[in-house]
Amino acid sequence: MPATPTVMRAAVLAAPGDMRIEHTEVPSPGPTQVLIRLQGSGICASNMPAFEGRAWFDYPMPPGDLGHEGWGVVEAVGEQVSGLVPGQRVAALSFRAYADYDVAEAAHVVALPAELEGEAFPGEALGCAMNIFRRAGVEATHTVAVVGVGFLGAALIQLCARAGARVVAVARSAAALDLARRCGASHTLPMDDHATVIEAMSRITRGTFCDRVFECTGKPWPLDLAGEFTAVRGRLVIAGFHQDGLRQVNVQLWNWRGIDVVNAHERDPAIATEGMRLAVEAVVDGRLDLSLLLSHRYALEDAGHALAAVRDREEGLVKAVLLTGSMA
The missing domain is CATH 3.90.180.10 (Medium-chain alcohol dehydrogenases, catalytic domain)
Known part of the structure; x- marks a missing residue:
């Protein structure tokens, strides 16, 4: 050399x-x-x-x-x-x-x-997606909502869809919703009105809402929506990076439905490294398609x-x- x-x-x-x-x-x-x-x-x-x-x-x-x-x-x-x-x-x-x-x-x-x-x-970004997915415990029988479809949301849609789950993607732009469909979302909803999008999610899920919900934006309103989308005894996974101040959330709703709330950011380098190893496997076996993410x-x-x-x-x-x- x-x-x-x-x-x-x-x-x-x-x-x-x-x-x-x-x-x-x-x-x-x-x-x-x-x-x-x-x-x-x-x-x-x-x-x-x-x-x-x-x-x-x-x-x-x-x-x-x-x-x-x-x-x-x-x-x-x-x-x-x-x-x-x-x-x-x-x-x-x-x-x-x-x-x-x-x-x-x-x-x-x-x-x-x-x-x-x-x-x-x-690798670190892809490993982050893998670790969030692991923390969520998604199963093939689940209906999953992904709120916000950027890199992280798109990667999670791919992983959930490949795991056999039904995925509903919620995003602001038509381009993001199109990306969600290409990544495997079976339903897409525009994030344009609070009551309207909750009603639409209720129709899709026949009033039961979602077993797993990923909030991927790091913004207050989508976090509120994510709570509304979470089923009784469901799991709300906060994947977005909330770094700009305090949040007010509807704890009454979270408490009434008995939901689990997971903050899915890892700070242990060993866990981050394991996520990278898992990401390598997921790209090689086709669960993650980099052509849609990069x-x-x-x-x-x-x-x-x-x-x-x-x-x-x-x-x-x-x-x-x-x-x-x-x-x-």
Whole structure:
């Protein structure tokens, strides 16, 4: 293999909305780490508060920061690492993946099989979908509602439909509802009026509502709807990232129906890594179709435009990825 460069490109968020490409030192892996020559990273909606600017962020951010959905090729391994070798294609849980290289703990790296050669693979995001699906306990006999059809909602529709469940998708835009149908939803409902959409869900389910409900938007009104859609003794799975303040919810309804409420965000890196392993299996066996999930590709140099597209919810955008190296 050619010698590893000492300098790399990295995207730096210099100020809110101001993403620049700078040159910085290639990091060195510690004893339990691997150095990954990145091929790309997914862009997560959780990047938006930093990109837009909030009082609790400091700028400029470290080079490559915010990128945590990277994949690429192992460049070097620490002396205590076994089971991973240079040249091996992997996805990783790392935290500065908007760059040419990043380091990750070997325990948080997942090998990518030959079947995925040439495929963009934002492992952390796909693993997140798998872990949410696992927490939901979806069965083939269930009716499932998915509220909000972006990347996460679309992935969950695919997983639920492949598991044999009947899926009802609820979203604001015609494009999102069309995506839901292509992912396997048997019914779609426009999220345009509170009473109307609840009545429509009641008709579809003959008044029993849904065994499992995924709220995927991180917004207050869809969370209210998700509670209304949940059946007696059903399970409401909060998959959306509620990061902009307090929520008021109808606890009377939740209590009366005796529903389970699951906050399905994982903070344990080991669980996130297991989700990535499960995602690899799901893509290989066809339960997840990446062609429907990864809609926009940008070169690393266009990181600012890419994050702006996510912020502005550019039409047709499901998931954007930044590509480096041979994939750019």
